Amino acid sequence: MVDLETIRKKAKEIVSREDVKHLIGWRKGTFGYRVTPYWVEAPEDAEELVYSPLCNTNLATSLTLAEKLPLPKGQEPDRRKTALLVRGCDSRAVVQLLTERGVDREQVVLLGLPCRGVVDLRKLKDSYPEDNEVADAEWKEDKIVLNVSGEKKEIPREEVLDDHCLVCRYPNPVEADETLGEKVEPWAEESHPGVEELENASFDKRWDFWEKEFERCIRCYACRNACPMCYCEDCILDRLNPTWIYRSNNYSENTAFHIARAFHLVGRCVSCGACERVCPAGIPLGKINQKLVKEVREKYEFEPGTDPEGVPFQASYNPQDQEDFIL
Amino acid sequence: MSEKVLQKANWSSFVQALADARELWFPVKDGPIYKFAPYSGDVDAGLEEYAYSSVPPKAVVLPQTETMFLYQVGDKETSLPEEKKEKVVLGARPCDARAMDIVDRVFQWDEDDPYYLENRNKTAVIGLACNEPFVNCFCTSLDGSPGSTQGLDVLMVDLGDKYYLRSVTDKGSRILGDAESALEDASGEGSQAEEIIKEAEGKIKRSIDTEGIREKLEEGWEAPLWDEVSRACLGCGACTFLCPTCHCFDIQDEVEGFDGRRCRMWDSCMFGEYTLHTSGHNPRPSRKERTRNRISHKYRYYVEKFDKIACVGCGRCITSCPVNIDILDILSRVKEEL
Numbered sequence: 299m300v301d302l303e304t305i306r307k308k309a310k311e312i313v314s315r316e317d318v319k320h321l322i323g324w325r326k327g328t329f330g331y332r333v334t335p336y337w338v339e340a341p342e343d344a345e346e347l348v349y350s351p352l353c354n355t356n357l358a359t360s361l362t363l364a365e366k367l368p369l370p371k372g373q374e375p376d377r378r379k380t381a382l383l384v385r386g387c388d389s390r391a392v393v394q395l396l397t398e399r400g401v402d403r404e405q406v407v408l409l410g411l412p413c414r415g416v417v418d419l420r421k422l423k424d425s426y427p428e429d430n431e432v433a434d435a436e437w438k439e440d441k442i443v444l445n446v447s448g449e450k451k452e453i454p455r456e457e458v459l460d461d462h463c464l465v466c467r468y469p470n471p472v473e474a475d476e477t478l479g480e481k482v483e484p485w486a487e488e489s490h491p492g493v494e495e496l497e498n499a500s501f502d503k504r505w506d507f508w509e510k511e512f513e514r515c516i517r518c519y520a521c522r523n524a525c526p527m528c529y530c531e532d533c534i535l536d537r538l539n540p541t542w543i544y545r546s547n548n549y550s551e552n553t554a555f556h557i558a559r560a561f562h563l564v565g566r567c568v569s570c571g572a573c574e575r576v577c578p579a580g581i582p583l584g585k586i587n588q589k590l591v592k593e594v595r596e597k598y599e600f601e602p603g604t605d606p607e608g609v610p611f612q613a614s615y616n617p618q619d620q621e622d623f624i625l
Numbered sequence: 626m627s628e629k630v631l632q633k634a635n636w637s638s639f640v641q642a643l644a645d646a647r648e649l650w651f652p653v654k655d656g657p658i659y660k661f662a663p664y665s666g667d668v669d670a671g672l673e674e675y676a677y678s679s680v681p682p683k684a685v686v687l688p689q690t691e692t693m694f695l696y697q698v699g700d701k702e703t704s705l706p707e708e709k710k711e712k713v714v715l716g717a718r719p720c721d722a723r724a725m726d727i728v729d730r731v732f733q734w735d736e737d738d739p740y741y742l743e744n745r746n747k748t749a750v751i752g753l754a755c756n757e758p759f760v761n762c763f764c765t766s767l768d769g770s771p772g773s774t775q776g777l778d779v780l781m782v783d784l785g786d787k788y789y790l791r792s793v794t795d796k797g798s799r800i801l802g803d804a805e806s807a808l809e810d811a812s813g814e815g816s817q818a819e820e821i822i823k824e825a826e827g828k829i830k831r832s833i834d835t836e837g838i839r840e841k842l843e844e845g846w847e848a849p850l851w852d853e854v855s856r857a858c859l860g861c862g863a864c865t866f867l868c869p870t871c872h873c874f875d876i877q878d879e880v881e882g883f884d885g886r887r888c889r890m891w892d893s894c895m896f897g898e899y900t901l902h903t904s905g906h907n908p909r910p911s912r913k914e915r916t917r918n919r920i921s922h923k924y925r926y927y928v929e930k931f932d933k934i935a936c937v938g939c940g941r942c943i944t945s946c947p948v949n950i951d952i953l954d955i956l957s958r959v960k961e962e963l
Contacts, residue, residue, distance in 0.1 A: 327949035329831075330760060334949035335857040355948060363859065365911045420657060430760055430830045514655050516680060516689070518893070520861035524947050536898050544879045545890045547689040576947035578679060578863045580657035 299412055299437060300479025302349060305383070308409060308478060309344040312381045318407060319378035322360050324353040330428030331419060331435065335360060349383070351435050351442055354416045354460070355524065356572040357382050358391035361401050362529035379405050385413035386468035387570035390603030391526035393473050394568055397610050400529055410474030412482040415455060415463030417442070418575065422458045426451070440485075462571030462584055465489050473606050488595075490588040497589075508553065514579045515552040517545070521573035521583055522559060527566045534558055560586045565594045565611025568603040597623070627798050628811035631781075631788040636671055639807035640664065640715070646803040647749070648710040650685050652678045661685050661714060672716050672783075677759055681869035681941065682717045683724060686744045689866075690890045693740060693876070698883045706886075712748045713800060719752050720764045720937040722776035724869030729776075730931050731872055740889070749796050752777040754818070755825050761940025763831040763953060769937055771829070772822030782818035789814040833956050835924070835934060842925040845963025846917075854955045855916035857948040862893035864942035864950070865919065870935045873899070894918045920955055 305323075313321050325336035325346040333352040338344050361380060369375060384392060392408060395401040414437045422428075422435075426444055434445040442455045456464065469482040496504055519535065522528045534542050535555060543558060544551045567587040574584040594600050597620050600611050608614075631639050643649050649664035652672070658679035692706040729745060732738040755762070755771035764770060774780050778797030782789045789811060792798040801808065865871040875892040878885055892899055895915050901907050909915045927935035936952070943951045 328951040328954045329943070332949040337856055359859070360857075367910055428760060511656065514658070514660075516862075516866050518862035518866045519896075520859065520863045520947050523859035523861040536896075538877075538898070541877070541879075545690070545875065545877055546879055546888060547890065576859075576861075576863075578658070578867060578945040 306344045310341040321381035323347045323383040331433045351417045356570045358388045358526035381407035389471035389473045390568040394603035408474040410471030410477030415459040417458045418460040490592045492585045493588045512552040513549045520576040524572045524576040627792045629790045629808040630811045635807045642804035647713045650714045652716045683869045693887045696885045714750045716753045719773040720939040721869045723937045726776035727870045728872045749778040751779040754782040758829045761943040764938035766832045767938045771825035789818040841963040851913045851917045855913045858912040863945040865893040867941045
């Protein structure tokens with residue numbers, strides 16, 4: 299893998315460059331297991347960087363989240379680059395953004411990091427409750443070492459890893475200017491957990507399942523905002539004239555929202571799982587996205603975010619494409 | 626004021642008695658979270674496992690979506706939705722009841738808001754004191770306590786094999802009267818309850834000294850601090866929707882076929898479309914201004930109007946934030962840096 303000192307040293311080097319504005323990484327949060335995205339502006343800030351299985355946000359989101367407000371008269375825009383720490387999934391998100399021209403490759407510096415998967419905080423907290431004291435976790439081969447209130451404990455990573463990470467086939471960056479440390483051997487075969495089970499259920503069962511899940515949605519849009527692929531300036535959900543999706547919180551409108559989001563992610567979702575991890579209502583959004591990932595892969599042999607020179611799925615019509623399922 | 630004791634063995638008959646007299650709302654486990662929902666006859670559902678509801682009980686008195694009136698497209702007549710029922714909320718945490726008290730002031734400040742007030746006046750709240758405060762609780766910094774009675778009609782304290790109940794208002798006494806058959810008179814349990822509450826207070830670890838924050842917020846309007854603390858913000862509505870004192874709403878018409886309804890729904894100052902002008906001008910164009918608004922509303926604007934902080938220290942905004950934006954961290958930085 300990679301040690302923290304190497305990351306910090308490299309980060310310092312990068313932010314010292316004249317053409318780099320800042321480097322986005324993670325640092326310890328304010329309590330318990332929490333880690334927060336962190337902007338390294340000056341070389342000395344790099345000392346606060348952390349890299350652990352608790353780094354559960356997809357940093358590619360911060361590229362498109364940056365607000366471009368009108369500048370005061372006479373002020374020149376800052377054209378320096380943004381540097382980003384990227385693991386497999388972050389880099390796949392950046393690659394997908396590159397193919398969609400959502401991000402300009404010349405404007406980003408990618409510092410690659412191998413990854414052994416991030417934890418699902420819900421799973422972790424259920425088995426190993428956090429306290430106000432800052433708690434830590436680190437990778438140790440196939441294990442995770444927890445450090446809660448000074449007590450160390452080694453646990454199998456399968457126990458607490460995010461479902462998406464359990465089946466991740468891209469633990470190493472697919473695109474980076476430089477990748478630090480040793481590559482990680484991929485551990486999983488292609489599979490889509492939770493999808494087969496639902497596919498095999500009856501129509502009524504599936505309907506009941508999603509009705510119960512979507513009814514719980516509070517429409518905070520954390521899933522949309524945490525998603526590196528949701529970056530439309532004019533989102534269908536925010537439109538008022540016409541109002542495509544009503545603001546009413548009920549099963550019908552909530553379902554319309556989730557279907558709209560799912561459709562917009564077809565052939566674009568990079569399976570990072572950020573949406574599911576941030577959902578305050580605990581809706582298993584990964585199951586929807588993984589179904590689409592599976593369909594696109596089986597029917598079109600397409601996997602988003604893996605080819606920086608590639609063409610976006612929805613812009614890559616091929617006369618040989620399957621069409622036997624079209625009504 | 627009446628003091629009663631409820632043996633846990635009598636729990637089902639207590640719940641049934643409440644549900645017979647009024648519409649009973651109860652913290653229900655829904656997936657991995659708790660939220661308040663109307664009681665549906667499952668009397669086994671106790672409060673043993675429940676720590677706090679992710680969605681606060683403000684949703685009972687200020688529903689996320691509320692129909693104001695109904696109409697037919699092309700018709701000038703309007704009709705009102707069904708009249709609201711008398712409700713009782715069982716198991717609200719004391720901080721959530723204090724939050725209702727804070728929201729009450731807003732909805733009867735310049736004009737009385739009939740929708741909210743009808744709901745609120747028809748709702749009684751039975752609070753459950755906290756024996757084990759949560760990781761991000763800081764109610765004691767805001768004049769609250771795990772056993773605060775503000776905003777409550779009845780306070781309930783878990784004593785192990787039984788609950789101690791004390792009515793705080795006349796409404797509360799009436800409710801205990803309705804469930805009389807399941808209750809016994811208290812004999813000295815009150816002091817045991819006080820001890821438990823005191824012990825729970827000691828378990829709260831997070832805190833903030835609120836002295837001077839209002840002034841600092843006013844002075845430090847343009848401080849670079851706001852860029853820093855809002856930087857990681859995703860602009861989602863988790864913090865505001867799950868906040869028990871956030872009360873902003875939007876009003877919209879929703880039409881299906883010819884059936885129209887005017888309804889209002891929770892809005893969030895963290896959303897880009899919040900108070901967006903028709904002209905396209907946005908008074909809070911970025912997440913910096915929105916984050917500053919969220920904090921300032923609770924710790925400055927509300928204070929200036931009602932001489933009280935509009936935060937009860939429930940910690941939900943801290944716990945639910947996907948990127949660990951922590952109001953206590955912001956407030957202590959406001960104190961130190963502005």
